[in-house]
Structure formats: C-alpha cells, structure tokens
Amino acid sequence: MQLLSKPEKEAMWSEHHIPIEPANPRPVKRHHSAHYYAHRVKESLTRRATKVFCAVFLTLFLVVCVAAFILWLTLRPHRPRFHVEEFSIPALAHEAGFENAAIIYNATARNANQIIGVYYDSAQLAVYYQEQIIGGSPVLFMFYQKPKNTTVIEGQLSGDTLRVSAPRWQEFVADLGKGEVVFRLDISSTIRFRIWRWHSKHHKMHARCPVGVGPDGFILPHYRDKRCPLYFT
Numbered sequence: 284m285q286l287l288s289k290p291e292k293e294a295m296w297s298e299h300h301i302p303i304e305p306a307n308p309r310p311v312k313r314h315h316s317a318h319y320y321a322h323r324v325k326e327s328l329t330r331r332a333t334k335v336f337c338a339v340f341l342t343l344f345l346v347v348c349v350a351a352f353i354l355w356l357t358l359r360p361h362r363p364r365f366h367v368e369e370f371s372i373p374a375l376a377h378e379a380g381f382e383n384a385a386i387i388y389n390a391t392a393r394n395a396n397q398i399i400g401v402y403y404d405s406a407q408l409a410v411y412y413q414e415q416i417i418g419g420s421p422v423l424f425m426f427y428q429k430p431k432n433t434t435v436i437e438g439q440l441s442g443d444t445l446r447v448s449a450p451r452w453q454e455f456v457a458d459l460g461k462g463e464v465v466f467r468l469d470i471s472s473t474i475r476f477r478i479w480r481w482h483s484k485h486h487k488m489h490a491r492c493p494v495g496v497g498p499d500g501f502i503l504p505h506y507r508d509k510r511c512p513l514y515f516t
Contacts, residue, residue, distance in 0.1 A: 360396060360399055361394075361395045361396050361399075362513050363392055363393065363394055363401060363428075363474070363488070363490075363513065364392070364393040364395055364510060364513075365390060365391065365392055365393070365470060365490035365492060365510070365511040365513065366390065366391050366393070366492075366508050366509065366510055366511065367388070367389075367390050367468060367492045367494050367502070367506065367507065367508070367509065367511065368389045368390060368391060368507065368508060369387065369388065369389035369437075369502060369507070370386070370387070370388050370389070370466070370468060370494040370496065370501075370502040370506070371386070371387050371496060371500050371501040371502060372384065372385070372386050372387075372455075372464075372496055372500045373385070373387070373499075373500045373501075374500065375455060375456070375459060375464070375496065375498075375499075375500035376498065376499050376500045380452075380500075381447070381449060381452040384441065384445060384447050384452065385439055385440065385441035385445065386410055386418060386439065386440040386441070386445060387438075387439050388408070388410075388436075388437060388438060388439070388440070388468060389435065389436070389437040390435075390436045390437070390468065390470065390492065390511075391433050391434065391435055391436065392428070392433070392434045392436060392470075392490075393432075393433045393434075394428045394429070394430055394431065394432050394433075395431065396430045396431070397430055397431065398430055398478060398479075399430060399476055399477065399478055400427060400428060400429055400430055400476070400477040400478075401427070401428045401474055401475070401476060401477070402425070402426075402427050402428075402474060402475040402476075402477060402482070403423055403425065403426055403427075403428065403472050403473075403474055404425050404472070404473045404474065404475065404485070405421070405423070405424070405425065405472060405473050406421065406422050406423035406436070406470060406471070406472040407419060407420075407421055407422065407470070407471050407472070408420060408421075408422040408436070408438070408468065408469070408470050409468075409469045409471070410440060410466055410467070410468055410469075411466065411467040411468075411469065412451070412454075412455075412464075412465075412466050412467075413454075416446075417445065417446055417447050417451065417466075418440040418444050418445040418446055418447070419440070419444065420438070420440065420444045422436050422438060422470070423436065423472070427477070436470065459497075459498050462497070462498075463495040463496065463497055463503060464495065464496050465493060465494070465495040466493075466494050466495070466496070467491060467492065467493055467494070468491075468492040468494055468511075469489060469490065469491050469492070470489075470490040470492070470511075471487070471488065471489045471490075472487075472488050473485050473486070473487055473488070474486055474488050486515050487515065487516045488513065488514070488515055489513070489514045489515075489516065490511040490512070490513050490514075491511060491512050491513075491514065492509070492511035492512075493506065493509075494506045
C-alpha cells in the first residue's frame with residue numbers, strides 16, 4: 284500500500300472541496316406589514332406624549348413649590364402663643380378659706396406673626412382639677428388681634444363661676460401637704476386668620492396650661508410665663 288505525503292493529501296482534498304457557508308452569514312432582510320409600522324409609530328408618539336406630559340407636570344410642580352416656599356418665607360406663619368402670668372387661690376393659705384374661695388388668673392395671648400392677623404370670634408376659660416372642671420366663664424368677646432400684638436386675659440372665678448365643694452377643697456388641702464396643687468387652665472376659642480384681604484375658615488383652638496400653686500396659694504415660679512400647649516380641632 285502506497286502512503287501519500289501531506290502535500291498530496293491536501294491536493295486531493297482541494298479537488299473535492301465542498302464550499303461551506305461562513306460562520307456569520309449576512310442577516311436576511313424581513314419585510315414587515317403596514318400594521319407593524321403603524322404600531323411602531325403609535326408607540327413612538329405615545330412615549331413622546333408621555334415624556335412631554337411628565338416634563339410639563341414636573342415643571343409646574345416645581346414652580347408651585349418654589350412659589351409656596353417664597354410665600355412661606357414672606358409670611359412666616361406662627362400659631363397664637365399663650366402664657367400664664369399669674370394664677371392664685373389665696374384662700375388656700377387659710378384653714379377656713381373654702382367660704383371665700385376664688386381663683387384669680389392672668390394670661391396672655393400673643394400674635395407673633397409679621398403679617399397675619401387673628402380674629403377671636405369667642406373665647407371661654409375653664410379651670411380643671413384632676414380632669415374635672417371646677418369653674419369657668421366667657422372671657423373675651425369678638426375682636427381682631429393685629430400682627431405683633433399681645434392681649435391680656437385676666438379675671439376671677441368665684442361664686443357661681445366657681446364650683447368647688449367642701450370635699451374637693453379638702454383634696455386641695457391634702458395636695459398642699461405634698462408641696463403643690465396642680466390645676467389646668469384651658470382657654471378655648473373659635474378663631475380665623477387674616478392675610479391682607481383673605482380670611483381663613485373657622486378653627487377651634489384649645490390652649491391647655493398646667494399651673495401649680497404652693498402653700499401660700501400663689502403660682503409656683505416654674506409654672507409662670509410657661510408657654511401653653513396649643514391644639515386645633
């Protein structure tokens with residue numbers, strides 16, 4: 284048997300070579316229907332419309348936020364501020380004080396706003412002890428409080444406006460033995476805010492001021508001029 288050399292084998296294979304397609308043939312062009320192109324155009328228009336809508340919405344939202352921030356900087360709104368200046372029950376210093384019991388109070392309502400005014404349509408004051416009301420009366424009639432203005436609320440609860448029984452009075456005396464009697468002075472009012480010619484709707488406001496009196500019946504120093512928590516309903 285005759286052995287063929289390598290050049291002879293290559294020559295033999297080249298004579299019978301079968302062409303093979305390249306590994307990466309050219310892509311075949313596909314022809315799409317008119318419905319396909321119409322759908323692609325519709326998708327493109329939808330995306331563009333969505334982008335335009337989002338851009339307009341975000342721009343308007345940014346403008347509104349900037350305008351609101353500038354308005355807030357201009358107005359710098361503050362809630363009314365209430366403080367208790369004086370609160371006393373002088374009769375507590377006397378053993379037979381129940382017969383002449385009276386609560387004397389002095390509080391302030393401060394409008395700290397630069398531009399915003401406050402209308403007080405009505406106001407009611409009440410005094411609580413252990414969450415039970417022991418007296419109250421109207422304290423203000425309708426009035427307008429200008430910006431940067433303070434209104435004094437003062438008066439006295441006695442007689443029909445003060446409802447304290449003998450057993451309740453004994454509870455006061457018992458608390459005095461512990462160093463202080465703690466009450467809560469509540470001021471509730473219906474108010475409106477005014478900004479130039481604009482008036483807000485009515486808001487129900489509650490100022491709840493804890494006050495404590497010592498053995499002499501007068502407010503203790505750490506309760507005086509203390510800012511009262513404020514609530515709106």
